[in-house]
Amino acid sequence: MVKRRRFLTGAATTLGLGSLCMSSRMSFGEEASLSLPKNVRPSNEMLSSQPFTPARWAFVSDPITGTELLSKNADEHMPPSSLTKMMTAYIVFLFLSADRISLSQTFTVSEAAWHMGGSRMFVPVGKQITVSDLLQGALVQSGNDACVVLAEGIAGSEARFAELMNEEAARLGMTGSHFVNATGWPMTGHYMTARDIATLATALLRDFPQYYHFFGEKVFTYNHIRQENRNSLVLKGIADGLKTGHTDAGGYGLCASAQRGGQRILVVANGLPSMSSRASEGERLMEWGFVNFEQRRILTKGQVVVPAVPVWMGKKDTVSLVASRDVVATVSRNTHHISENVVYSSPLKAPLRAGTEIGTLELKVPGKPMEKIPLLVSQDVEPLGAASKIWRRVSNYGK
CATH class of the missing domain: 3.40.710.10 (DD-peptidase/beta-lactamase superfamily)
Structure with a gap:
């Protein structure tokens, strides 16, 4: 059976993805403070989402x-x-x-x-x-x-x-x-x-x-x-x-x-229209970019995304799914949410090998196409022996 799980993360720069619940948004927590050159103060125009530019x-x-x-x-x-x-x-x-x-x-x-x-x-x-x-x-x-x-x-x-x-x-x-x-x-x-x-x-x-x-x-x-x-x-x-x-x-x-x-x-x-306007507009757009946007680490390679997926007939009852790679995004400093969706099959059937691709994390960062990050099994899970399988079936009979 295919599971589609949405999750909400706690506030952190490197997000902790351990808490799962039915939510369509990923929370980034508190707004980051601006880091500007000493001689630059953020004006209302700088902080606008799409500034006017005289450039054609x-x-x-x-x-x-x-x-x-x-x-x-x-x-x-x-x-x-x-x-x-x-x-x-x-x-x-x-x-x-x-x-x-x-x-x-x-x-x-x-x-x-x-x-x-x-x-x-x-x-x-x-x-x-x-x-x-x-x-x-x-x-x-x-x-x-x-x-x-x-x-x-x-x-x-x-x-x-x-x-x-x-x-x-x-x-x-x-x-x-x-x-x-x-x-x-x-x-x-x-x-x-x-x-x-x-x-x-x-x-x-x-x-x-x-x-x-x-x-x-x-x-x-x-x-x-x-x-x-x-x-x-x-x-x-x-x-x-x-x-x-x-x-x-x-x-x-x-x-x-x-x-x-x-x-x-x-x-x-x-x-x-002129060399001076080229210089001033280039500088203004550069400052606008640094003032309004920042890079945030969304995921770190190996970070747990789904903490416990049920395993059928395995020596472990559950296994976690982890991110296959780092994910860094450039987002507006006023953005605190990224749309996400987790897709995986459940239950998984033993044996399982660490590093096997099992599911997908779908991320929609503002200003970018949807990204799909493969989710990997975090550790090996060996299958139950013959006797244990029989006992498991007997104990589950009628449930």
Whole structure:
């Protein structure tokens, strides 16, 4: 027989799931206190659930738990401008991690790269430049010329490099993006979505932590030309990395991420009217994320979820079911409840082996799809011997 059991937990940060009763909610207990920088006070706007943003496209998330916190036109195609260079960097990092190129390897500056307009690293035609310097030129100085040198050095041509970008975007699930070049230079058929930019930033953080520092460098000097990082949130120490961009069609945009304690917030905003509005709105959305949301540990691997499931014909009358993995969620600081449901069969029949999947815990965290966590038998339960089985049947006869 299948049992569907709902339970209510006591107040704790790491929840104790020992108490079962008929309830559709999981209680988190007392509200956590805010932990803000000394110079930040939570305003009513900061504490709002969905703040207004002047950005035409926006997306805010916790990349560690994958929780969406804010979305505005996040699935619309938009001109990504130099935010494209995050994907260029992702391809370069792939080749570096596979030892197909090295940071000290040099690529030659072509005429096509030297002629690139827009923001530049100012590389001389015919010059041999290391991959490390080109990455800094592309990500700190936003150099279009540096991106073309990288693309040609890796793939032979920028067009072939764009094919690699599209292949990798598809693998990452960036369904709303298509690349024509490595720079973000405005061209027909070149677009991204705010959600896809967040997906890409999350992949960069997850897959290449050893190279993430390139996004957070504040200054780079090449050919006696000193240029600061164009991401003002990085310069001010508010964010630890990622990218900005601007085109006439797409306006001013940024992707920025920061970590405080164990929590990380990721902000994407594009379609803003000026550099100053890009900076102020990026900072405001970042603070809004940290003020309004926190990570909470819902379950710890091995934690008892169902304390006593009846066992048929076993040397133990009951056995507990435990969580198969840790569960950490990003929730609003005003959220105290998570919908849950436990599904398992009862009674269980001996023999049982520890670690066998028996049931499922269904969790619905606000802002996330339902999660299903397998529940495991906590310990071995041996079957009764033949004589004990007969005695058990006799003693149960007529009950």
